[in-house]
Amino acid sequence: MTISSPRQASVPLPMWQGGGTRMGFFTDTSICIGCKACEVACKEWNDVPDLDPSWSGNSYDNTLRLGASSWRHVAFVERPRPDTGVGVQWLMSSDVCKHCTRAACMEVCPTGAIFRTEFGTVVVQEDVCNGCGYCVSACPFGVIERRADDGRAFKCTLCYDRLKVGEQPACAKACPTQSIQFGPLDELRERAGARLEVVKNESGHEMAQLYGADETDGVGGFGAFFLLLDAPEVYGMPPAPSYQRRDVATMWAAASVAAGVLLGGVAGAIVWGRR
Amino acid sequence: MVPAANPRSYYGLPIVKRPAWTQEVPWYFFVGGTSGALAATSMVARWSANAGLERRARRLALAGALISPALLISDLGRPSRFLNMLRVFRPTSPMSVGSWTLAGFGSALGAAETAELVGLPAAMVGTAEVAAGVLGPILSTYTAVLLGDTANPIWRGARHLLPFVFSGSSMASAGGALCVAGPVGDLRSARLMVVAGTAVEQLSFFAMERQLGALAEPYAEGRAGTLNTIQRASSLLGAALIATLGRRSRLGAAVGGALTLVGSAALRQCIYRAGFQSAEDPTYLVRSQS
Ligand code: SF4
Numbered sequence: 001m002t003i004s005s006p007r008q009a010s011v012p013l014p015m016w017q018g019g020g021t022r023m024g025f026f027t028d029t030s031i032c033i034g035c036k037a038c039e040v041a042c043k044e045w046n047d048v049p050d051l052d053p054s055w056s057g058n059s060y061d062n063t064l065r066l067g068a069s070s071w072r073h074v075a076f077v078e079r080p081r082p083d084t085g086v087g088v089q090w091l092m093s094s095d096v097c098k099h100c101t102r103a104a105c106m107e108v109c110p111t112g113a114i115f116r117t118e119f120g121t122v123v124v125q126e127d128v129c130n131g132c133g134y135c136v137s138a139c140p141f142g143v144i145e146r147r148a149d150d151g152r153a154f155k156c157t158l159c160y161d162r163l164k165v166g167e168q169p170a171c172a173k174a175c176p177t178q179s180i181q182f183g184p185l186d187e188l189r190e191r192a193g194a195r196l197e198v199v200k201n202e203s204g205h206e207m208a209q210l211y212g213a214d215e216t217d218g219v220g221g222f223g224a225f226f227l228l229l230d231a232p233e234v235y236g237m238p239p240a241p242s243y244q245r246r247d248v249a250t251m252w253a254a255a256s257v258a259a260g261v262l263l264g265g266v267a268g269a270i271v272w273g274r275r
Numbered sequence: 276m277v278p279a280a281n282p283r284s285y286y287g288l289p290i291v292k293r294p295a296w297t298q299e300v301p302w303y304f305f306v307g308g309t310s311g312a313l314a315a316t317s318m319v320a321r322w323s324a325n326a327g328l329e330r331r332a333r334r335l336a337l338a339g340a341l342i343s344p345a346l347l348i349s350d351l352g353r354p355s356r357f358l359n360m361l362r363v364f365r366p367t368s369p370m371s372v373g374s375w376t377l378a379g380f381g382s383a384l385g386a387a388e389t390a391e392l393v394g395l396p397a398a399m400v401g402t403a404e405v406a407a408g409v410l411g412p413i414l415s416t417y418t419a420v421l422l423g424d425t426a427n428p429i430w431r432g433a434r435h436l437l438p439f440v441f442s443g444s445s446m447a448s449a450g451g452a453l454c455v456a457g458p459v460g461d462l463r464s465a466r467l468m469v470v471a472g473t474a475v476e477q478l479s480f481f482a483m484e485r486q487l488g489a490l491a492e493p494y495a496e497g498r499a500g501t502l503n504t505i506q507r508a509s510s511l512l513g514a515a516l517i518a519t520l521g522r523r524s525r526l527g528a529a530v531g532g533a534l535t536l537v538g539s540a541a542l543r544q545c546i547y548r549a550g551f552q553s554a555e556d557p558t559y560l561v562r563s564q565s
Contacts (some may be wrong), residue, residue, distance in 0.1 A: 013441060058286045075285060109422060110371035111359040114295070131352020133295030134370050137425040137550070142291040151352025153295075233561045236285030242428070242565035251420045251434045258419070258438035259323040259412035262312060265446050265471050267319045273464030274323055 022120030023163065025172065025180060026188035028210070029093035029235075030199050032179040034060060038072040038094050044086070045159065046071065049147075067161055068145035070252035071156040072096050072171050075235050083204070093235045094171070094180060097122070097143045097156035098212055099223030104243040105135035105144050105155075113153075117268045120185070120223055121158040140219065140241035160226070164255035185223060189213050192227055211237065218242025283560065284557045289428035291426045293554045294547070301547035303346040304418045305448065305540045306440055307377065310339025311414035312449035314384060316468070318408025321401060327460050328453075330391075333404065335452050336411070338389055340381040347377075367420040376413050383407035412525055415445035422546070428563040429553035430546075432490045436483040441544070445473025447510065454517065454532025462528050466517045469535050473514035476542065490559055493552035494545070502545035510538030 042048060049069045056062050059076035066073045077091035103122045106114040113128035114135060131151040135144045140270070144155040159169035160210030167173075172182035181188060192210055199208045207230045218241050232239050284290075294300075313336035321328035348357045361378060365371035387403035416438045423434025430437070450468025484491040493499045513534030520527030553559050 019282070047486045056286075058288075061286075064286075067292075104426065107367040108370065110365060110368045110374060111356075112363045112365060113359075128359060128362070129353070130356035132360070132370060133350070133352065134368070134421075134425075136292045136295040137427055137430075140291065140426040142289060142426075145292055145351050146295045149318070153352075210560075231283075231555070233283055233290070233449050234285065236288055236290060236557070237563055238290050238426075238564055244563075245425075248367070248369075248420070248424050250437075251369075251423045253433040255416040255420045255438040258416045258442035261317050261439065261475065262412040262415055262442040262446050265442075265475070266312060266315045266449070266468060268317045269450070269467035269471060270316065270325065270328070273467050274325070 004028060009152065020118070021184045022186075023158070023183065024029040024099060024120070024185040024222070025096060025158070025169070025182055026192050026227070027094055027096065027224065028179050028181065028192070028195060028227045029034075029091065029207070030179075030195075030203070030227055030229055031177045032074070032092040032094055033177055034076055034090070034092035035176060036063075036074050037174040037176060038171035038180055039063060039070070041075060041170040042072045042156075045162070045170035046157070048154075053261070066095055066097070066141075066143045066155075068147040069148075071154075077230075077234060091193065091229055091234065093226065093228065094172070094175075095156070095235065096224050098141055098225070099156075099158055100140075100200055100243065101215065101220030101223065101242045102136040102245070104140060104219070105153075107243065107248075108134045108138040109244075110134065117160055117163075119158070119163050120162075121160065121163075122223070123157045123160050124153055124155060126152055126154075137242075140238055140243060189225070192225065196227055199227065199229075207231065218244070277359030283561055287556050288557065290557045291428075291554050292558045294427070294550050295352075296424075296547070299350040301347040301543040302540070303343055303350075304441070304547075305544040306339045306346065307343045308415040308418065308445035308460045308543075309448040309452055309536075309539070310336045310343065311380070311411035312445040312468075312472075313339065313452065314380065314404075314407040314414075315409035316449055316453070316464075317510050318404050318411075320464075325460065325464075326467060327402075328464065331456060332382065332449070332453065333387060333407075333487040335456060336407065337384045340377075340384050342499045343377055347374075369417055369424050373414070373421060376410055378404065380407055380410040380414050383410065388478030412442065412445075416442050422550070425550075426560075427554055428490050428559040429487065429493055429549050432487050432563055433483045436479055436486060437546075438481060439479035440476055440546075441471050443477075443479055444510075444539045444542050445472070447476055447514070448537050450517075451513065451532040452540065454528045454535065457525070457529070463523070465532075466521055466528065469517045469532065470514050473535065473538075473545055476539075477510060480507075480542070485552065490553070490563055492559070497548075497552055499545050499549035499552050502541050502548055506538050506541035508538075508544050509534045509541060513538055 051183040058079040129152040212225035316334035360374040383406035420435035422430040453465035516531030
């Protein structure tokens with residue numbers, strides 16, 4: 001049971017043209033080897049502070065989560081092989097900010113610090129962020145976080161600075177297996193579709209699925225999507241993330257009615273309470 | 276053989292982040308909410324020619340409007356950048372809408388008070404009071420949208436009922452504050468506000484727990500569970516006291532009012548805490564989405 005590399009997939013790797021088109025990541029977890037080169041490259045390039053070293057006991061994962069100071073996180077699922085029950089199956093996946101089409105973090109940001117770049121990515125302007133922390137609770141993926149000593153919110157920028165000069169992001173460049181692929185989003189989606197067929201048919205991974213490649217999902221698709229070998233929650237990701245403006249509209253409608261109840265109640269109490 | 280990992284979670288680690296907010300935020304929900312309902316009281320009292328109640332409610336509201344920004348600013352990661360809140364108006368952000376509402380609300384109340392102090396025409400006082408009175412109920416309820424518009428399962432799952440919990444609680448605590456502050460004329464209106472507000476608050480809270488189903492678990496466990504017991508007991512006892520002893524005795528009304536305030540404050544703390552507990556266990560989120 002082998003998994004062929006993406007180079008053997010029917011769609012050839014395109015070059016990045018840059019400018020105008022929406023750029024993103026396709027993280028093909030079926031060929032991730034868990035080397036953490038992406039984590040290291042990201043820290044180096046973006047000058048992300050280190051975490052307190054600690055050993056989690058959760059397989060090879062000591063990073064544990066995405067956060068203000070971990071913008072790539074390699075998850076390690078170590079479990080008995082589901083087909084035979086004998087031996088170990090490894091699932092490894094390099095997680096990252098999804099650069100959502102409908103980005104909750106950006107929508108709820110009160111200062112306008114979070115914006116969408118010309119590459120279609122979602123970036124925090126650190127000179128504007130005042131550390132209100134709203135994006136932290138709003139992100140459906142638990143990605144963005146406030147740095148305790150600094151007070152502001154930080155997350156993956158999809159290497160905005162590198163993209164501007166025509167370079168690819170540090171993690172994609174460092175990835176030795178092309179598990180992390182960078183490019184125009186529509187091309188990545190096409191390639192991922194072909195790749196999924198290969199993984200499903202040739203390797204027998206029945207649960208294999210694209211996660212976030214579909215524009216009709218709750219957040220309108222991810223700018224950084226994945227090929228997973230099992231359900232998203234197995235990797236610590238939400239099964240059906242959602243952010244919809246119409247949900248917010250119905251909340252405001254409910255709040256308006258509730259405000260009316262308050263005003264009416266107060267008026268009633270005063271009128272009725274009058275002797 | 277390696278022990279099987281829980282198939283529905285990644286080592287039981289949280290999926291969404293715990294709230295980044297501090298204690299000041301639920302205190303603000305309480306102070307701002309009460310203040311908003313008091314401003315509405317002041318506006319209506321003016322229309323019904325109850326000058327004593329109008330003034331008392333407005334001054335209490337103003338006190339709340341002065342404390343509120345302080346609480347919010349101290350919660351920021353970068354307090355010195357608090358003015359960035361008013362850098363732009365972003366209708367998609369409940370926090371932006373709320374910041375502008377609070378700014379307008381505080382200014383209107385300040386203007387009303389100042390206009391009266393320096394002896395400007397009553398119409399000017401009245402206009403400012405109407406502005407504050409209209410913004411007040413929004414201030415009392417937008418905070419529920421703020422919580423609902425997150426990825427937190429226990430908040431998001433109750434996004435259409437939370438505004439009613441907050442509006443009822445604000446009405447009750449405004450009445451409670453007036454009962455504690457003591458009578459201007461008589462306290463009938465304030466007592467009615469406590470009883471009606473508590474009814475809306477507790478019924479909405481009950482409906483919210485029912486609607487959340489299994490997601491409501493944090494409201495019965497840990498710190499949120501304890502706070503839930505406190506809020507329910509204080510609110511119900513306060514309202515009962517106000518409805519009975521409070522009719523005859525000033526002391527009874529004051530104690531009942533104080534209990535109502537405690538209940539309302541504990542309610543906001545309870546909902547805030549539940550957000551932490553809900554985020555910490557990934558099974559809530561997975562269940563809410565499958
Ligand atoms: S994954 Fe979270 S932080 Fe990244 S764009 Fe989406 S909402 Fe924002």
